[in-house]
Amino acid sequence: MKTAVLGSGGWGTALAMVLLENGNEVTLWSYQEAESRVLRETGENPMLKGVPLPRELALTSDLNCVRGCAMVVLATPSFAVRTTARSLKGVLDPGTVVVSVSKGIEKDTSLTLTDAIEQELGPDHPVVALCGPSHAEEVGRKVPTAVVSASRNQKAAELVQDLFMNERFRVYTSPDIVGVELGAALKNIIALCAGCCDGMGFGDNTKAALMTRGLTEIARLGVAMGGRKETFAGLTGVGDLIVTCTSMHSRNRRCGILIGQGVPVQEAIQQIGAVVEGYYATATGKELAEKMGVEMPITEAAYSVLYEGKDPRKVITELMTRAKKHEIEDSWL
Ligand SMILES: NC(=O)c1ccc[n+]([C@@H]2O[C@H](COP(=O)([O-])OP(=O)(O)OC[C@H]3O[C@@H](n4cnc5c(N)ncnc54)[C@H](O)[C@@H]3O)[C@@H](O)[C@H]2O)c1
Structure with a gap:
């Protein structure tokens, strides 16, 4: 399936590699072109030293990469989740599942990050939180890891489970987002x-x-x-x-x-x-x-x-x- 990961820090990069390994088409979006250039030129993310980026991983700083995606993953720091979701308005196809993998509560509103995403994108996009005990460095090394895909929309939670799960990355579902x-x-x-x-x-x-x-x-x-x-x-x-x-x-x-x-x-x-x-x-x-x-x-x-x-x-x-x-x-x- 066509997917995009927004945020090319350690976590976004590690998750993009899991999706790619599972046979998905994946674009890793960087907030700044300079960051994307470093990934392209070095073939490595400085936050994941020693883990070579596969050539099939598309690297960009153009948000149009989300067009036609079945799932878009937001992997920015929590303070940037709302603004990143906002920038997707009008670009994202209706029905695209939006996944938050950031860990935080929104400053000022005290909302959960998926609530902030929902506020920005409206009801057309099922929202999922994918969390659990997972260091990017270890997922990058393919260390067995288990996480939870949580959503009020069970189908969306199961889609995320299907796209991410493999023999080294186990995904449970939960309705308790x-x-x-x-x-x-x-x-x-x-x-x-x-x-x-x-x-x-x-x-x-x-x-x-x-x-x-x-x-x-x-x-x-x-x-x-x-x-x-x-x-x-x-x-x-x-x-x-x-x-x-x-x-x-x-x-x-x-x-x-x-x-x-x-x-x-x-x-x-x-x-x-x-x-x-x-x-x-x-x-x-x-x-x-x-x-x-x-x-x-x-x-x-x-x-x-x-x-x-x-x-x-x-x-x-x-x-x-x-x-x-x-x-x-x-x-x-
Ligand atoms: N690193 C991990 O092991 C890990 C595991 C699970 C969850 N998380 C969570 O994932 C989130 C990202 O963590 P990380 O380790 O990848 O962080 P990071 O600091 O390595 O990378 C963050 C990325 O966000 C981008 N960014 C910075 N400001 C931005 C903005 N205003 N708008 C859009 N993008 C912006 C940066 O350019 C960078 O690519 C955090 O909430 C973290 O708690 C991290």
Whole structure:
């Protein structure tokens, strides 16, 4: 089938290669012509070193590449998803399935990325979120990986499953697009915190506590927003949390490590050199929690470090000395 991937960063490139491997016709679109030129001239994406780009992969910076596509994948940073969707108006054929593979919540509106796409493109285009524990570097190396194709439109979720799935890339479907997108976006906050704890020299105990209590607060917000509790125990919940909090591939974790070592926040983000989604997700997550009246102490703590310059060590002590609680909140209800 004819497909296009918009955004030629590490993730867009790795996914374009999966689609190509499965026999699809694929165009990889770059936001800037200069980026497309580098791919053409070097035959490699600098974010995926050592993975040669197949010659059959069409490279362009012309958005007309989406014409006639059965599926278009948006793989930009979350802040650019709406504007990229907007630029597709009038270019995209009616019925083309639009897939978001970015991880974030829209700043200012606090909408999920697929809701923002839907607002821009209207009901003519089924929208799907494809998320899960997946580092571009590992998908590029064809390491076995499993993700979730979530949509309110089952046929669209299944089309995405069919186009992407192969013996190294397993795709499950889910109707819980809210739960899937929120899990994928909010875990980046916890990854930043996990990195920060590593940077401060804490150990496995701290990280395990952070991940577990982090998942509790992610699920609390996710359920309040209409997600299903089970989704947070799945690939885009606990799965994505494990992969991002424990790996050096995770730029959110690496950024957290720098902050934990005392590097100022903006300098740490600059050093990473690619989008650090957890930084934005912390602000939107905190805002959503306040709006929904949901307690998210770790997210609040992260916000105070990232945006208010608070000392992470002080913040850890504050988290550890919060009022006594039961672990399972509703066990006494
Ligand atoms: N890298 C991964 O392993 C991975 C895995 C799963 C999901 N994701 C998610 O996918 C998204 C993209 O990640 P990435 O790793 O490919 O990022 P990246 O930083 O490697 O690349 C982002 C791409 O977006 C383009 N871009 C920048 N500004 C833009 C704009 N205003 N409009 C359109 N395009 C713009 C850049 O030119 C670049 O090609 C993020 O939301 C990330 O969380 C990444």
